[in-house]
Amino acid sequence: xxxxxxxxxxxxxPVVILFTGLVFYPFIExxxxxxxxxxxxxxxxxxxxxxxxxxxxxxxxxxxxxRNTFIYGFGCTFIQQVVGLAYALFVNLRFRGRNxxxxxxxxxxxxxxxxxxxxxxxxxxxxxxALNDIVRWLGGQRVLWLEDGNRAVFIIVLINAFQFVGVSMxxxxxxxxxxxxxxxxxxxxxxxxxxxxxxxxVLPLLIPAITSSTIINLIGGLRLFDLIQxxxxxxxxxxxxxxxxxxxxxxxxxxxxxxxxxAGVVLFVIIFIVSATTxxxxxxxxxxx
Amino acid sequence: MRWGxxxxxxxxxxxxxxxxxxxxYITVVASFKDIRDFSSKWVLPQKLVLDxxxxxxxxxxxxxxxxxxxxxxxxxxxxxxxxxxxxxxxLARLDNAVTRGVLLATLGVMMVPSISLVVPxxxxxxxxxxxxxxxxxxxxxxxxxxxxxxxxxxxxxxxxPVALDEAAEIDGCxxxxxxxxxxxxxxxxxxxxxxxxxxxxxYNEYVFALYFLQSAxxxxxxxxxxxxxxxxxxxxxxSAAALLGALPIxxxxxxxxxxxxxxxxxxxxx
Numbered sequence: 001x002x003x004x005x006x007x008x009x010x011x012x013x014p015v016v017i018l019f020t021g022l023v024f025y026p027f028i029e030x031x032x033x034x035x036x037x038x039x040x041x042x043x044x045x046x047x048x049x050x051x052x053x054x055x056x057x058x059x060x061x062x063x064x065x066x067r068n069t070f071i072y073g074f075g076c077t078f079i080q081q082v083v084g085l086a087y088a089l090f091v092n093l094r095f096r097g098r099n100x101x102x103x104x105x106x107x108x109x110x111x112x113x114x115x116x117x118x119x120x121x122x123x124x125x126x127x128x129x130a131l132n133d134i135v136r137w138l139g140g141q142r143v144l145w146l147e148d149g150n151r152a153v154f155i156i157v158l159i160n161a162f163q164f165v166g167v168s169m170x171x172x173x174x175x176x177x178x179x180x181x182x183x184x185x186x187x188x189x190x191x192x193x194x195x196x197x198x199x200x201x202v203l204p205l206l207i208p209a210i211t212s213s214t215i216i217n218l219i220g221g222l223r224l225f226d227l228i229q230x231x232x233x234x235x236x237x238x239x240x241x242x243x244x245x246x247x248x249x250x251x252x253x254x255x256x257x258x259x260x261x262x263a264g265v266v267l268f269v270i271i272f273i274v275s276a277t278t279x280x281x282x283x284x285x286x287x288x289x
Numbered sequence: 290m291r292w293g294x295x296x297x298x299x300x301x302x303x304x305x306x307x308x309x310x311x312x313x314y315i316t317v318v319a320s321f322k323d324i325r326d327f328s329s330k331w332v333l334p335q336k337l338v339l340d341x342x343x344x345x346x347x348x349x350x351x352x353x354x355x356x357x358x359x360x361x362x363x364x365x366x367x368x369x370x371x372x373x374x375x376x377x378x379x380l381a382r383l384d385n386a387v388t389r390g391v392l393l394a395t396l397g398v399m400m401v402p403s404i405s406l407v408v409p410x411x412x413x414x415x416x417x418x419x420x421x422x423x424x425x426x427x428x429x430x431x432x433x434x435x436x437x438x439x440x441x442x443x444x445x446x447x448x449x450p451v452a453l454d455e456a457a458e459i460d461g462c463x464x465x466x467x468x469x470x471x472x473x474x475x476x477x478x479x480x481x482x483x484x485x486x487x488x489x490x491x492y493n494e495y496v497f498a499l500y501f502l503q504s505a506x507x508x509x510x511x512x513x514x515x516x517x518x519x520x521x522x523x524x525x526x527x528s529a530a531a532l533l534g535a536l537p538i539x540x541x542x543x544x545x546x547x548x549x550x551x552x553x554x555x556x557x558x559x
Contacts, residue, residue, distance in 0.1 A: 005383060007463055007464035007466070008464055011376070011378065011379050011465065012375075012376060012379055012388075012391060013463075014376075015439070016391070018428065018431070018435065019429070019435075020550075021413070022428060022432045022433075023398050023401055023406070023433075024415070025413060026406045026409040026410045026412075026413045029409035029412060030409035030527050033409055033412070045527055060326055087305070090305075095298050095522065097299075097302055098302075100306070101302050101305055101322075103305045105309055106308065106549070106553065107309065107539070110549075111493070112491070112535070112540070113496050114511050114514065115511065115514055118514065118527060119313065119526075119528075121536075122315050123318060125524070128329075128514070128524070129330075130315045132330040133330070133341060142552055155360070155439065166553075171554070182345055194298065209468055219400060222402075223402035223404060223405075225402075225404050226496075226511070229304075229495075244402065246528040247404055247407065247408075248404070248407075248410060251407065251408060259408075261409060263405075264405030264407070265405070267402060267405040268401055268402065268405050271321070271401075271402060277399055
């Protein structure tokens, strides 16, 4: 450390204090609590080793939550990439009103997940839900959209993807606008059709955008909490729980803070592994122009 | 464009707009309907009823929540901007073991879901007497939004010529003075992006509000709307509360739309 940079290091103190005090220390504390039988409020508790992790891995709640967490994470991410890219290509066309279309697609991501959940409840509710009104107008029987576990998981994926597809769209739009016009021109002069142009020129150049969009969406989907809380609270039964909602469930309803802390550690490990893997996979495919 | 293609583009636009307006549309319709009006949520109300909104704000809980959320959001954004730009400056100018460590830590914090730490955070806040206090939640919101701010500032400051720093140094500026007088004044547009991106997240914060601001007079918008949903049995009143909760941010979004769109596109280009 050279003395001339003393001021520079002093400027790092606030961030080091905040990260240490409110993320890293609690993180270590979380690992410690996950090894105890603490119930969340009492003064005493004792160390129980890996018991919380073992009973977590053996519980039905965790198995369902683990499966759903991956469905939420990868399902939303997949839909958001495909639809987001399609939207970006569309609003990148020159036409009047394209700014309005961008504005409306991005609008739902302004709304809190919990509020979006309540809004969507009015659509998917059984008795007077707007979707079941359409089903009945068409002469069908009302459908249990949210009261059937597997269907509810699927609907939660759709809603979360719908809400945040605008984020992916704007990331892809930024990527598309970064592609130099000469490259497109050159490819066209070489006789590229529009499909070839997309598959062999546009898509490879979009890899950085694909990487950041995918990772942002994966992290968002794997930690999904408030939307589920608003729509189903993990029900019917435990069918729509994610690891995030089961942390809340274990902590508040089962007074099992040790188990909740253990689930927290597992959730972090999953997100860390998935995003690190995705990053390395995509970085290898990057091309330069 | 040929007119056939133009028509296709027009119809596609209409379809997309209609699809994305559905949740807001049915919420607006439901919130203006009398609670005895059992017509479908697709059908507009015959007369506009404001009772649901009156119900949603009658005990003043909504105003309290709005003020709390505004206060928490404003102060958290302030911390993100100050600490984020300072850190970004150092990370952009120095490349050594210390700054690489901070960069790695920032990346790590970005990946930690706050919900996974609620149990130990509760104990941490007990330790510093932060349970049910605004300042603790402000610090939490700021800390978990900092990574995004740090990345945006670092990337931007890398494009500011180092020659400016050197000139300031020759003129006798300390490094902190350089940050304050040379770098900070250039950060206007990128600060707008940081404020918007972190502001939306903090306004919509649910986990910290749910766990660490539990008393009724300390609720944020999200926890207020949520508690209202559990207390009332009429979906029309609940819809009015949901709409009121989302309205402030939607208005700000529509007014500052150019900045919001530009900010979202900024965040992507790494």
